Amino acid sequence: QKEVEQNSGPLSVPEGAIASLNCTYSDRGSQSFFWYRQYSGKSPELIMFIYSNGDKEDGRFTAQLNKASQYVSLLIRDSQPSDSATYLCAVKGGGTASKLTFGTGTRLQVTL
Amino acid sequence: NAGVTQTPKFQVLKTGQSMTLQCAQDMNHNSMYWYRQDPGMGLRLIYYSASEGTTDKGEVPNGYNVSRLNKREFSLRLESAAPSQTSVYFCASSGRGSNQPQHFGDGTRLSIL
Numbered sequence: 001q002k003e004v005e006q007n008s009g010p011l012s013v014p015e016g017a018i019a020s021l022n023c024t025y026s027d028r029g030s031q032s033f034f035w036y037r038q039y040s041g042k043s044p045e046l047i048m049f050i051y052s053n054g055d056k057e058d059g060r061f062t063a064q065l066n067k068a069s070q071y072v073s074l075l076i077r078d079s080q081p082s083d084s085a086t087y088l089c090a091v092k093g094g095g096t097a098s099k100l101t102f103g104t105g106t107r108l109q110v111t112l
Numbered sequence: 113n114a115g116v117t118q119t120p121k122f123q124v125l126k127t128g129q130s131m132t133l134q135c136a137q138d139m140n141h142n143s144m145y146w147y148r149q150d151p152g153m154g155l156r157l158i159y160y161s162a163s164e165g166t167t168d169k170g171e172v173p174n175g176y177n178v179s180r181l182n183k184r185e186f187s188l189r190l191e192s193a194a195p196s197q198t199s200v201y202f203c204a205s206s207g208r209g210s211n212q213p214q215h216f217g218d219g220t221r222l223s224i225l
Binding site for chain 2: 008031032034042043044045046049051088090092098099100101102103104105
């Protein structure tokens with residue numbers, strides 16, 4: 001079992017719809033959870049992070065965390081063609097080490 | 113504000129050649145990381161440095177060495193390049209604290225023939 005799992009996609013949503021991206025993780029001691037966006041040929045850029053159960057909103061983006069189910073998701077409201085990218089879920093495990101484990105990413109396509 | 117700067121951006125090597133990838137950050141971050149990214153494999157950690165003076169192996173360290181030259185700089189060396197090391201290499205840095213995100217450089221696209 002992979003430590004951080006994401007559906008590779010592509011996830012196709014029409015412009016203006018809500019895109020829902022999901023991520024599961026195996027380490028119950030995981031502390032912090034990050035969502036990165038990566039455009040083709042570019043480097044990952046941070047969108048949001050969350051470390052408490054529940055929802056965290058930032059503009060059109062909402063991160064949701066359920067530690068009991070070991071599940072984290074990213075919702076993108078009013079999806080735009082510029083949101084088309086690969087979204088990487090990253091998890092910081094328990095302990096003092098600062099390293100992250102990344103999922104393989106979900107490719108999102110927002111269609112006109 | 114430059115953030116994380118990687119050099120070179122592109123490089124082509126022949127099998128057996130050596131080279132060093134350079135990374136520098138200007139955010140006064142304690143921790144620095146080297147990843148490789150291959151199609152379908154996601155980002156895989158090669159080595160990291162939690163603080164100046166320390167380095168540790170990540171998921172895929174074989175064939176690589178690193179040097180944390182000072183707080184700003186963290187280099188990755190390929191002693192004898194192999195075609196399997198053809199990849200995109202990213203350097204990242206993060207500040208102190210468990211909730212600090214990692215910030216990435218623009219990457220180095222390395223091809224080994």
